[in-house]
Amino acid sequence: MRVIAALSALVIGFTGISASADEPVDIREWKVPYEESRPRDPFAHDATSVWFAGQRTGYLAHLNTETGDIHKVDLKDGSGPHNLIVGSDGVVWYAGNKTALIGRYDPMTKAIEEIAMPDPNARDPHTLIFDENEEHIWFTLQGSNMIGRLNIETRKVDLIPSQTERSRPYGIKMAPNGSIWVVLFGAPKLAQIDPETMALREIELPRDTARPRRLEILADGSVWYVDYAGGMLGKYDPATEEFEEWALPQGEGSRPYGMASDSEGRLWMVATGVSPNVFFGFDPGSEKFIGATDIPSGGGTVRHMHYHQPSGAVWFGTDTNYVGRAIVTPPQTE
Numbered sequence: 001m002r003v004i005a006a007l008s009a010l011v012i013g014f015t016g017i018s019a020s021a022d023e024p025v026d027i028r029e030w031k032v033p034y035e036e037s038r039p040r041d042p043f044a045h046d047a048t049s050v051w052f053a054g055q056r057t058g059y060l061a062h063l064n065t066e067t068g069d070i071h072k073v074d075l076k077d078g079s080g081p082h083n084l085i086v087g088s089d090g091v092v093w094y095a096g097n098k099t100a101l102i103g104r105y106d107p108m109t110k111a112i113e114e115i116a117m118p119d120p121n122a123r124d125p126h127t128l129i130f131d132e133n134e135e136h137i138w139f140t141l142q143g144s145n146m147i148g149r150l151n152i153e154t155r156k157v158d159l160i161p162s163q164t165e166r167s168r169p170y171g172i173k174m175a176p177n178g179s180i181w182v183v184l185f186g187a188p189k190l191a192q193i194d195p196e197t198m199a200l201r202e203i204e205l206p207r208d209t210a211r212p213r214r215l216e217i218l219a220d221g222s223v224w225y226v227d228y229a230g231g232m233l234g235k236y237d238p239a240t241e242e243f244e245e246w247a248l249p250q251g252e253g254s255r256p257y258g259m260a261s262d263s264e265g266r267l268w269m270v271a272t273g274v275s276p277n278v279f280f281g282f283d284p285g286s287e288k289f290i291g292a293t294d295i296p297s298g299g300g301t302v303r304h305m306h307y308h309q310p311s312g313a314v315w316f317g318t319d320t321n322y323v324g325r326a327i328v329t330p331p332q333t334e
Contacts, residue, residue, distance in 0.1 A: 024293040025279060029322040030063055031297075033070060040317035041083045044308035047331070050315060051092050052323055053081035060084065060092060060105055063323055073105060075112070083127045083304065087134055095125035095139060102128070102137065102150055102157075115150065118157050122146055127172050127304070131195070138180050138193075140169040147172070147182055147193060147200070163202050164189060171214035171259070175221055175238075183212035183225050190215075190223060190236060203236065206243045210234070214259035214304070216267055218284070226256035226269050233267070233282055246282070249289050250274050260305040260314045262329050266290070268314050270302040277302055277318075279326055297322045 032039040034054055039061070042052035050063040058081065060073040075081060080098030087093065092105040096114065100123045104113040117125070125148065126140040137150040145162045147169050162169055168186030175181060180193040188205040190212070205212065211229035218224065223236040227245075231254040235244045248254045248271060255273030262268065265285070271278045277299025280292040295302065300319030307314050312329035 023291065025281075025291045026327040027279060027293055027296060027324055029295075029297050029318070029324040030065075030068060030070070032061070032321050032323060034059065034061075034072065034321075036321065038317075038319060039321060039323050041304040041306070042315040042317055042323050043084055043086045043306050044311065044313065044315055045086045045090060047308070047311040047313075050323065051084055051086050052317055053084045053094055055080060055082055055097070060094060062107070065325070073110075073112075075103070079103075082125070085128050085130060085137070087130065093128060093137060095128055097124050097126060101125065102139065115155050115157065117141075117148075117159070119159055122148065122157075122159055127170065129172050129174060131174060132178065136195075138172055138174070140172050140182060142168045142170055142185065145169065147180070147191070149195075149198075158198065160193065160198055160200050162191065163200065167191075171212070171225075173215055173217045175217045175223070176219060177221065181215060181217060181223055183215045185211055185213050185228070188212075190225070192238075203241075205234065206245065207232075213257055214269075216259055216261040218261060218265050222284075224259075224261070224267055226259050228255050228257060231256065231271075231273070233269070235284075246287070246289075249280070249292065250278055254278075258302040258305040258316055260307040262307055262312075262314070263309050264329055266328070268305065268307070268326070268328060270295070270299065270305070270316065272299065272301045275299075279314075279316075281328065291328070293326070295324065297324070 037054035037057040058079040082095045082097035084094040094103045100117045126142045128139045167184040170185035171183045182191040188210040190203045210227045212225040213228040215225040231252040250271040253273045254271035257272045258270045267282045276294040281290045297320040305316045312331045314326045
């Protein structure tokens with residue numbers, strides 16, 4: 001494995017922002033009426049229909065962006081919903097982080113189904129993703145040190161233990177070739193899973209102090225991650241097994257957390273170690289940081305982000321009790 005220092009890019013990150021890169025991103029926020037509920041992980045079903053979870057007070061909620069109306073669906077006490085995703089059929093799936101389950105909510109019937117983990121050690125489903133055809137949900141279990149797969153049709157759950165103790169599997173994404181990638185927040189590693197064999201392999205990051213928290217995978221298969229501990233953006237090329245890293249403009253204490261990629265192959269992230277939190281992007285083609293914009297509510301901490309391509313929007317929740325939308329690409333028109 002060869003590590004590339006990318007020193008020229010480091011300089012650009014701090015001083016070489018182009019004129020277009022100075023343009024702020026259009027951010028709008030909606031205040032959530034449920035106080036101190038930690039609204040998080042919004043997922044846009046379409047341009048006007050957005051679902052999010054209330055982690056602290058245990059709910060799912062729907063935002064209509066045209067009217068601003070928010071409708072709450074209460075979950076059972078102690079659910080601690082950590083993340084949700086919405087299928088093409090409009091069904092909401094959520095991670096019951098404190099109840100060792102994956103939940104299914106059907107907005108048409110109002111029915112909630114709870115799918116328990118098959119192992120008592122699998123106590124905290126964390127972040128969910130669909131595979132390409134929505135046949136499975138892949139998910140991390142941070143404290144349990146596992147990665148899981150739910151068969152949506154049969155409801156069967158398979159669990160894969162991490163190879164490194166206390167590695168804290170966190171962010172999860174699927175690559176264009178169908179392989180599953182995970183960042184290990186408790187260790188300086190990435191993990192890759194073969195969905196056919198369920199075999200897992202771990203890849204060490206170039207710095208043993210790194211603590212990757214979220215990741216994105218671009219169309220070329222490159223794996224990008226944010227190092228929460230070191231204030232870095234990293235790239236791993238599975239084809240060459242090479243790493244590149246860039247220091248973030250907000251410095252070592254920037255604590256990058258939420259992350260998303262857009263249809264133009266750019267990365268978007270939030271520096272949570274500064275106040276207000278700063279939403280900004282990185283263009284891999286020019287190796288420049290772009291669009292730095294303060295989050296109007298301050299953000300507090302932005303933990304996860306979702307890009308909805310038809311509306312050109314990155315969605316995020318804040319610890320200041322807002323749900324936010326950043327327009328990063330032109331909305332598609334019919």
